[in-house]
Structure formats: structure tokens, C-alpha cells
Amino acid sequence: MAIIGGGPGDPGLITVRGRQLLAEADVVLTDRLAPRVLLDELRDDVEIIDASKIPYGRAMAQEHINSALISHARAGRFVARLKGGDPFVFGRGAEEVLACLRAGVPVTVVPGVTSAVAVPASAWVPVTHRGVAQDFHVVSVHVPPGDPRSTVNWELMGGSSGTLVLLMAVERIGAVADELLRHGRNPDTPVSVIADGTLPTQRTIISTLERVEDAVERDGIRPPAIVVVGDVVSVGAEITELMRDVTA
Numbered sequence: 001m002a003i004i005g006g007g008p009g010d011p012g013l014i015t016v017r018g019r020q021l022l023a024e025a026d027v028v029l030t031d032r033l034a035p036r037v038l039l040d041e042l043r044d045d046v047e048i049i050d051a052s053k054i055p056y057g058r059a060m061a062q063e064h065i066n067s068a069l070i071s072h073a074r075a076g077r078f079v080a081r082l083k084g085g086d087p088f089v090f091g092r093g094a095e096e097v098l099a100c101l102r103a104g105v106p107v108t109v110v111p112g113v114t115s116a117v118a119v120p121a122s123a124w125v126p127v128t129h130r131g132v133a134q135d136f137h138v139v140s141v142h143v144p145p146g147d148p149r150s151t152v153n154w155e156l157m158g159g160s161s162g163t164l165v166l167l168m169a170v171e172r173i174g175a176v177a178d179e180l181l182r183h184g185r186n187p188d189t190p191v192s193v194i195a196d197g198t199l200p201t202q203r204t205i206i207s208t209l210e211r212v213e214d215a216v217e218r219d220g221i222r223p224p225a226i227v228v229v230g231d232v233v234s235v236g237a238e239i240t241e242l243m244r245d246v247t248a
Contacts, residue, residue: 001078001079001080001107002107003087003096003097003108004022004083004087005018005113006033006083007035007085007112008084009198010198011035011038013035014112017110023041025078027049027078027080028079028082029079029081029082030050031082032051033083033085034082034083034084049068051065066096069096069105073105074105085112085116086111087110087111087112089138090142097109115197115198116165116167117165118197120194125233125236127165127228129232132230133161133163134162136162136163137163139167140167141168141172144175145176146175146179154183158181158184158185159183162230164227164229165228168223170222173212177191177209177210189209190206190231190237191227192227193205193215193216193221194228195221195225196224197225205221206237
């Protein structure tokens, strides 16, 4: 069995190893954010199971996913679990590996290109830049600041001058911005919000920490989207402008 990171969305960004193992599969369990166009290349007899993982919507329960992986593997089928991004970056990949190994099912893990770095790059935003930011933090905002389930040190994030890359943050961007401001981030800190990263429908807005909530609402930005907070956003804006001049 293989747990495969499919990359940030563009099917060309899956690894060679990931594509090879996907082509060998008898059964594929796929998530919504995986590069699903690759499923069209599979043999006609391959069974495809849609786990969906739609935020606040239809989704196959994790325990059912684990059971399906194990039962198909025990039946002698080669199972590919196709996930978006990297399976070990907010992807529950380790949970699935543990479930399979505890059931005696051997597993191969194929790392993927994580959207946390690839999506900003696709919008010309470097998460680090010499003289601007020498550290970056990747934060899941699937629960907002103040939620008892959150393990994020927002005081540290607010006091840092490094780049913040926020996943699953669009619908909680106001609460996040308020928390960062409360802990010391400058209201004029540049913020980039990149929706549908690496896909033909990709679009980017640039705002400030103080105004980003209004900008997201005004432009109708919906998940999936990556939020980048920090001065590297200005570097990305300069690159974008120069690219326009060069290609004009």
C-alpha cells in the first residue's frame, strides 16, 4: 500500500514516484484536493473511492478510511491513498500509516510538494528572502484562536517578524488578524491571499493585516486558499510587477 502526496493541485507537480505507484494501483482512495485529473489515466478496472474531505461538508470518516485501506490491502489489492499536498503536513498521513502498521499492513509513503510553500511560490511570493525573513511558520487554522482545541502559540506568532503561512484560514481570517495585531504585529504588515493555488483558476489579492478581512469578503475569496503574512509579500509584488514588464 502507498500513501501518496499529490502536490498542491497542478497534476504536473506530483512526484515521479507518486505517479508510478498510482499507475500500479488496484484501488485508489482519493481526497477532494488531490490532483483528481490523474484518475482519468488509471486502468478501467481500478476501483476509485472518493473520501471527499470537503470542509464543513461531505467527508468519509477517518476511521472508515483506515478500515477501507486495511481491508483492501488484506484482500491482496495494491492500494494507493492519494492526498493533496504532502501527506504528513496537516494531511493525517501519519494516522493512516499507524492504523495500517498496527493492522500488520506494510506501507510506503511518498512525500508530496506541500501547498504551504508551493502556492506562495506560484504567486511569486518567497516564504524567505535574504534581509527580509529568515524564518517562516506554517500554521493550520482549522480552529480559530481561542478555541480550546487550538495548540497554536498566537502570542509567539504575533511577536515574530518571520513569515506566517496560514492554511485553512480564509473563513477565520478576521479572528486571526485580530489575534496577531493584539500580540504585536504591525497593522500595515502586507498580506497575500492566494486562492486555487497552481491551478488555472488561481487568483491573488494583496492587502494589509488590518484590512485583509474586508478584502477577502469584497473579492469573494473562498477555500482552498493560502494566506501569507509578512514583508515577503512585498517582494512577491515587486517580482510580479517586473514579470509584467519583462513579458509585455
